[in-house]
Amino acid sequence: MKNLCRVLVLCCAIVTTATGHNTSDQNDAIAHYSDRAVELLRDAISRETAQGRGLVPAYAESLKQVFLEAGFSPEALTIVPYGETASLVVRYEGDGSSSRKPILFSSHMDVVPADPESWLRHPFELQEDETFFYGRGVLDNKFDVTLLTTLFVWLKESGFVPNRDLIIAFTGDEESFQETVQQLARDYRHFVDAEYALVVDGGGGVLNDANEAIQFQVGFAEKTYATFSMTAKNPGGHSSMPRADNAIYDLARAIQRLEAYTFPVETNEITLTYFARTAPLLDNEVGEAMARLVADQNDVEAIATLRAQPQYVGTLGTTCIPTMLSGGHAENALPRAVTAVVNCRIFPGHTPAEIMRELQRVTDNSDLEWRVVGVPVTSPASSFNTEVMDAIAASLGPIHGALPIVPKMGSGTTDGAYWRAAGIPSYSFTGIFINPKDSFAHGLNERVPKTAVGESLRFWRAMIDELATNRSGTAQ
Ligand SMILES: [Zn+2]
DSSP: OHHHHHHHHHHHHHHHHHHOHHHHHHHHHHHHHHHHHHHHHHHHHTSOOBTTSOOHHHHHHHHHHHHHHHTOOGGGEEEEEETTEEEEEEEEOOOOTTOOOOEEEEEEOOBOOOOGGGOSSOTTSOEEOSSEEESTTTTTTHHHHHHHHHHHHHHHHTTOOOSSOEEEEEESOTTTTOHHHHHHHHHOHHHHOOSEEEEOSSOEEEEOTTSOEEEEEEEEEEOEEEEEEEEEEOOOEETTSOOSOOHHHHHHHHHHHHHHOOOOOOOOHHHHHHHHHHGGGOOSHHHHHHHHHHHOTTOHHHHHHHHTSHHHHGGGSOEEEEEEEEEOSOTTEEOSEEEEEEEEEEOTTOOHHHHHHHHHHHHTOTTSEEEEEEEEEOOOOOOOOHHHHHHHHHHHHHHHOSOOEEEEEESSOOHHHHHHHTTOOEEEOOSOEEOGGGOOTTSTTOEEETHHHHHHHHHHHHHHHHHHSTTSGGGO
8 A cells, every 4th residue: 555655656746747737736726725824824913922911822722723624633633731821733643654753843823022003004913015914923933833734734635644743833932931842842742752843933035135035044053042140249338438349340340351252263064054055145255254264264354254243243153242230229339239141142062051161261250250040041953954955955946946055053042942952853944035134023014925825835835745755765
């Protein structure tokens, strides 16, 4: 039976290329499911699923209904409550013919808050013009929640059976505490355990000003996010009788030492590939500096040029920067305690403790008191995955031609960091192509190009064929 399936799939693949017949069938299907996706997106945007609103569970419930109506069994759908929010886990059962662990698809149902007063259009109503859909979450991340839902519905309604289980995890607090992903990885591991996770959030296609696709970004790693506080203490006293030592002076000196210090330049396979593949796209000194750095990691001029660019400085190593100050208790009293908060984005391979020791060495004052603020999230870089990279190239080809596929290391923290920390390698990318200038995720007037709906469906349908059917050699 399995062999017969393989032969049939192979025949279909040949028919597709030979006659183009299935292509027009697929175009009809994409038109149909694009309409359904837009309706789901409209419903999604109308739900104000920001932190503290308590509206995520109802959204999860409504998505669950969509899966049920498409033919998923109730056992395949699990809502996992967590405080005022929740996650939804969907299992698309395969025939097991590849004997491989499932693939996990991860997106989030919550959004960053939005104030209708400051938006041009109402953030919780899906609005559109000729080019864009608008609304809070239309890019981050309800578009992809909608897309994955529609994709699974399409697969199910067409009778598709993958050669391994496919799992969706829609989390409920990615934009705030990121605890639902931790809950799933820790307490519901059997539901979400996978060979790897595709985090469908961020990354993806880049358009230039002429609206041409120029590259496709895949997140392989995230820097560790860690925050420290350093406090200078002093016996204090009356400001009319100043002492020579002063907590504000002590802290100011420490901050100046931090300002003068830069962490060593570091590179890894991900960042070097990123620079190598981005350099040819930038027709300026920044592109040149990238190419030179790839050739020689000690090129001081290239490093200086890249470090002067806020969007690239974080790719070159660990960064730590003071972000908050507090201290003193009266205008006429000598301060007894003054604190600076220092936020670090740590290059993979270093622990927060190691970086704190380095900051203590740099500030050179053993009287300063150091603390770790919150719980830092350390996640390893995911190993290069040729299967996923090849599948992306094959799936993008018919839509956008051959594009540079660029691995990226994020400087923020997403759910992907927790999947990686739990031992599930994760790769972040969306099927959306957008000009970075139009990307207003987290900001006002968030938008997504309308063409992204059909293109993303086509892309993800092809990805499923690449990764979860037996027609490719790697998926046996
Ligand atoms: Zn997001």
